[in-house]
Amino acid sequence: MKQINYIGLLIILFCFTYCKNSTPENIQSDEDFIAFLNDETLIKSIKRIDSIAKLNTYSNHKTGLLYFEKGQILGHLEKDIEAIASFKKALVAFEKESNKKYIAKTNMLLGDSEAFLSNNEKALQHIEKALSIFKDIEDKKGEAKALNSLGHIAFQYENYKKSIAYVKKAAEIQLQIDEKEELSASYNNIGYILEQSGDLINASEYYQKAIDLNKNINRLNSSPLRNLGYVFFMQNQFKKCDSLYLKALKIEEEAGRLSIQKEIYGVLLESAIKNKSFDAATLYITKRDSINERLVTSENKEKIKLIEDQYNLITKEKELIQAKKNNTKNKLIFTILAGTLLFLGLFLIQKHRNSKLKLEQEKLVLEQKVLRTQMNPHFIFNALTAIQKTIFDNDPIKSTSYLSRFAKLIRQNFEFVNKKEILLSEDLDALKNYIETQQLRFSNKFDYAINIHDGIDPTFVKIPPMLLQPFVENAIEHGLKPKTEKGTLEINITNNSNVFCFKIIDDGIGINNQESKTNREHAIDIFKKRLSLRKLGEEKQFSMTSNKVKTGTIVTFYLNLS
Amino acid sequence: MFRVAIIDDEKNVRIVLKKLLNILYTNCEIVAEAASIKDAKAILPQAKPDIVLLDIELEDGSGFSLLKQLPNLDFKLIFITAFNQYAIKAFKFNALDYLLKPIDPSELQNAIDKAQKSVSNENELRKLIADIENKKNSQIVIKTTNKIHYINLVDILYCQAEGAYAKIITKTETILASKNLKYFQDLLEDEGFIRTHQSYMVNKKLVTAIKNDTIILSNALAIPISSRKMAEIKALLAED
Numbered sequence: 164m165k166q167i168n169y170i171g172l173l174i175i176l177f178c179f180t181y182c183k184n185s186t187p188e189n190i191q192s193d194e195d196f197i198a199f200l201n202d203e204t205l206i207k208s209i210k211r212i213d214s215i216a217k218l219n220t221y222s223n224h225k226t227g228l229l230y231f232e233k234g235q236i237l238g239h240l241e242k243d244i245e246a247i248a249s250f251k252k253a254l255v256a257f258e259k260e261s262n263k264k265y266i267a268k269t270n271m272l273l274g275d276s277e278a279f280l281s282n283n284e285k286a287l288q289h290i291e292k293a294l295s296i297f298k299d300i301e302d303k304k305g306e307a308k309a310l311n312s313l314g315h316i317a318f319q320y321e322n323y324k325k326s327i328a329y330v331k332k333a334a335e336i337q338l339q340i341d342e343k344e345e346l347s348a349s350y351n352n353i354g355y356i357l358e359q360s361g362d363l364i365n366a367s368e369y370y371q372k373a374i375d376l377n378k379n380i381n382r383l384n385s386s387p388l389r390n391l392g393y394v395f396f397m398q399n400q401f402k403k404c405d406s407l408y409l410k411a412l413k414i415e416e417e418a419g420r421l422s423i424q425k426e427i428y429g430v431l432l433e434s435a436i437k438n439k440s441f442d443a444a445t446l447y448i449t450k451r452d453s454i455n456e457r458l459v460t461s462e463n464k465e466k467i468k469l470i471e472d473q474y475n476l477i478t479k480e481k482e483l484i485q486a487k488k489n490n491t492k493n494k495l496i497f498t499i500l501a502g503t504l505l506f507l508g509l510f511l512i513q514k515h516r517n518s519k520l521k522l523e524q525e526k527l528v529l530e531q532k533v534l535r536t537q538m539n540p541h542f543i544f545n546a547l548t549a550i551q552k553t554i555f556d557n558d559p560i561k562s563t564s565y566l567s568r569f570a571k572l573i574r575q576n577f578e579f580v581n582k583k584e585i586l587l588s589e590d591l592d593a594l595k596n597y598i599e600t601q602q603l604r605f606s607n608k609f610d611y612a613i614n615i616h617d618g619i620d621p622t623f624v625k626i627p628p629m630l631l632q633p634f635v636e637n638a639i640e641h642g643l644k645p646k647t648e649k650g651t652l653e654i655n656i657t658n659n660s661n662v663f664c665f666k667i668i669d670d671g672i673g674i675n676n677q678e679s680k681t682n683r684e685h686a687i688d689i690f691k692k693r694l695s696l697r698k699l700g701e702e703k704q705f706s707m708t709s710n711k712v713k714t715g716t717i718v719t720f721y722l723n724l725s
Numbered sequence: 726m727f728r729v730a731i732i733d734d735e736k737n738v739r740i741v742l743k744k745l746l747n748i749l750y751t752n753c754e755i756v757a758e759a760a761s762i763k764d765a766k767a768i769l770p771q772a773k774p775d776i777v778l779l780d781i782e783l784e785d786g787s788g789f790s791l792l793k794q795l796p797n798l799d800f801k802l803i804f805i806t807a808f809n810q811y812a813i814k815a816f817k818f819n820a821l822d823y824l825l826k827p828i829d830p831s832e833l834q835n836a837i838d839k840a841q842k843s844v845s846n847e848n849e850l851r852k853l854i855a856d857i858e859n860k861k862n863s864q865i866v867i868k869t870t871n872k873i874h875y876i877n878l879v880d881i882l883y884c885q886a887e888g889a890y891a892k893i894i895t896k897t898e899t900i901l902a903s904k905n906l907k908y909f910q911d912l913l914e915d916e917g918f919i920r921t922h923q924s925y926m927v928n929k930k931l932v933t934a935i936k937n938d939t940i941i942l943s944n945a946l947a948i949p950i951s952s953r954k955m956a957e958i959k960a961l962l963a964e965d
Contacts, residue, residue, distance in 0.1 A: 540807065540808035541782070541807045541808050543807075543808075544807035544808055544825070544826040544827065545735050545737070545738075545807050545826060547826065547827045548735060548737045548738050548741060548807075548826045548827040548828070549735075549737040550827075551737070551741050551827040551828070552737040552738075552740050552741050555740065555741065555744045604735070604737060605736075606736060606737075644784075645784055
């Protein structure tokens with residue numbers, strides 16, 4: 164029991180430490196915490212974040228990060244309204260924390276989401292705020308980003324001047340901090356804005372800047388090439404256009420972006436047509452069609468994959484549901500089984516207990532019956548009368564000793580009846596007392612002898628108490644008492660190793676001549692029951708026969724005594 | 726002089742009775758002694774005893790069976806028994822005198838004195854013996870100072886404690902018996918009587934209703950029920 168307690172304690176301790184280890188509060192870095200928040204897919208990640216948020220209370224920073232991450236994921240899923248709500252929660256948390264960097268970052272993302280929803284005013288507010296904070300904390304990278312975003316919004320308002328001013332500022336910063344990729348992107352953007360504003364010359368200049376920069380840093384981006392190429396296309400400078408587009412094509416073929424390749428071939432085809440170079444045009448058509456085919460195939464593949472994925476998802480879900488069902492089914496079966504087993508167990512225990520109780524009760528009843536046969540009230544009162552009679556003999560010593568012997572006999576009876584086994588010598592002592600009391604009652608109407616085989620030590624052998632007494636009583640009351648002449652009673656005890664033979668022999672009137680048989684049968688019944696409770700089969704060897712040599716009865720039984 | 730016969734299978738009892746009678750009475754003559762039905766049947770008719778002291782358990786049968794076999798029962802009877810619960814109940818039912826072993830000298834004297842004063846009624850005795858043998862307790866015998874009442878149990882409405890005595894109330898009469906209510910309770914409990922109250926015992930067969938704290942008998946008499954016994958009595962009455 165103690166061991167089980169220990170094991171239980173260990174398990175609990177283990178669980179506790181294990182749980183503690185997995186507690187997010189202990190995750191120190193922001194990256195680890197965000198990794199902890201994320202799951203396989205975006206949707207799963209959101210569910211995970213929600214459940215984590217529900218189950219835990221965190222510091223302001225972690226709460227902020229949690230909603231920040233959730234907003235970003237929602238943004239990826241294009242659920243910008245929800246993203247905005249989440250970002251606003253994050254903002255509150257970060258503001259409590261006064262974490263300027265994250266306040267700015269959150270404002271940036273809020274701005275992007277609002278812009279996505281075409282809420283340009285709100286977007287502007289957020290980004291301007293972000294910009295001022297980035298400036299404040301001298302986050303140049305952030306500042307450039309914010310400026311880019313502002314430029315984008317100004318472009319949305321078709322305020323090209325302002326837009327260019329913002330992006331140029333961003334490019335300046337990017338140049339300062341040597342962010343070449345971003346700088347290239349900014350140059351391209353500036354070119355595009357200039358192109359839209361109609362300033363093709365300046366646009367070409369910025370496109371060229373971007374192209375040169377890309378070349379320098381080996382950035383595989385065809386956007387400025389194409390943009391510049393298209394400027395040449397519009398200016399009918401087809402050769403320049405084609406050369407740029409072919410460069411772009413090379414990059415795109417390397418990157419494997421089919422849709423852009425198709426677009427490139429489209430422009431090349433138009434250029435060839437306008438240039439009246441029909442051989443090239445035929446080539447581009449075939450190329451474009453083959454790309455288109457590949458694109459369709461790959462799109463179809465993607466679609467099929469998507470359908471497959473969805474199918475898999477559905478089957479998986481179905482399987483999951485089935486498994487869940489099976490699980491509940493199994494659980495139910497298990498519960499029923501366990502219940503049945505428990506019930507059966509309890510039933511068996513109860514039955515066992517009942518049978519045990521019944522046995523106990525049987526033993527108790529038997530004990531009482533033994534006591535009653537031993538302490539036959541008829542014998543008691545007649546024996547008392549016999550003692551009463553001796554009083555009239557005017558021999559007080561004799562009367563008193565008779566009385567004492569009788570008292571001793573009763574005491575022995577009460578003492579022995581509850582015992583499973585007593586010494587043979589004790590049992591024989593009680594038996595002698597009984598026989599001598601009976602002799603007094605019948606004025607020495609019979610003689611008796613108890614013969615014990617030499618090898619038996621009565622002070623060592625133990626037997627169930629008072630087994631002999633009922634047969635001795637029978638011999639006296641029903642065999643010797645009605646007999647007119649003096650009789651004899653003989654008790655012989657012999658043994659063959661552990662098997663002891665008991666014989667009670669009388670020369671009374673014999674069992675066939677006796678008046679009442681019910682008492683005797685009752686006594687034999689109890690005797691046999693007592694032996695059968697020992698479960699040694701001893702009751703089967705009991706016999707009561709007529710004495711063949713002279714009149715009288717012989718009772719024989721065997722006991723297996725260790 | 727009065728003549729006494731002793732029929733008992735225990736020699737010691739016969740010796741003790743003889744010695745006691747010799748001490749207690751100077752005018753007592755022991756005219757017969759027997760241990761069995763066989764011997765008693767042979768001796769009694771010639772011995773002509775006034776009083777027979779008869780053991781229930783004899784060597785070859787019961788004392789009742791001896792009585793049935795005797796042609797004349799022109800003597801007064803005092804039964805003796807060591808331990809026979811049934812016989813003792815029968816004696817009580819029929820107000821017969823009996824002695825228990827070992828013999829108490831004063832009880833012996835009481836019984837002998839009463840027997841000397843009473844008048845023997847052979848017919849009654851034969852009927853009683855038949856009832857006892859058949860284990861029928863349809864009647865109870867109550868001896869008062871001046872009369873012997875033979876009361877059918879069905880006629881008894883209730884018994885009521887009256888100090889150390891008890892009143893037996895039947896449909897027609899009220900008898901004051903010289904035994905207490907407990908004595909009658911022991912006798913009648915197995916015969917369909919219920920002790921409803923410290924002072925009352927009613928005949929279950931005549932109960933018609935339970936009303937408030939009382940039992941209503943067929944003659945509209947209300948007998949109190951003690952509150953402690955209410956549940957028990959309701960259960961007992963519900964048995965039939």
